[in-house]
Amino acid sequence: MSPSPKTGPVDVIRDGALKAIIWENDGENGVYFSTVLARTYEDADGRLRDTHSFNGSELLRIAELARRAYENVTAFRAELNHQHKADPEESLSDDYHHAM
Template identity: 50%
Template sequence: MTDQSQTPAPQAQQQTAPQAERPAPASKRPADTLRAENVKATIWGRDDENGPAFATKISRTYKDAEGNLRDSDHLSGADLLRAARVAEMAYAREGELKREQALSREERKAQHQDARTQEPAQQQVQDRGR
């Protein structure tokens, strides 16, 4: 008599990666991930009508019974100290990301403004050539 609990899974099920393990599209990737040992802070960004906005998720990474890495939002005593550390790091990083995005937005505005001022000048040069 064979033990069915040791029967290997069908090949089709083994090849299909869980949703969490598939690479996310570029627009769905976090802005940054910071770590303190097994605790991480994942910073997610979005554009708001008031400019860039960020949200941070703190989680603990562990290995399940099969050896797969998993995340949990349940933290133990030592994890709380690491969470405090990554929370402080995430706070500082969010400020940096806001400044970087504001700077790049100002650069895009300046480039757009330059392009708009160059268009009439180019039009005048073309008109003189006629």
Template identity: 35%
Template sequence: MTDTQNTPKRPIDKHRDGALEVAIWKQESDKGPFYTSERTRAYQDNNGDWQKSHSIPERDLLRAARLDQKAYESIQKMRDQDRAQYIEHQKQPNTQPRDQDRNR
């Protein structure tokens, strides 16, 4: 096994406000990259150990919504960068011979 297989995948971006956090993950597919987000709230359990929950109490809903908005804006910027890279890649001349040229 290589080190990359042993290393857990990390989010490409995070936004935090107190105990709330939104992590952004980049996934690859045959249709290109896409993004997902995960909202969590940190808390200490009865033993004093830190845990994460996906449950957001009503007092934190506005803060969570603001974090979601920041995550959305970050994802839009990343998608714009992906699109620009794709367009730039399409402009580059193809240096690989086509299959039909190889058979000549």
């Protein structure tokens, strides 16, 4: 499997101004996913900005976004594992590292 150029997140899950941004990363042990939780707001100059601070009424919505992001990352990992199993060059050790 050849590396593909990364141009943006693999997924963005939204709930109003709240979002979970899922990134695919390449590390020493293969591909892994990271998720950023954020709230978008407009600053005094009219520019859109993200913050990672949430008020009490947003916490349950953030928790739901995190749950949905977990489900999506699990599906992305399963797809990667399926692709690697189709490659007979991969070893069991490689499969183990990809599952992490």
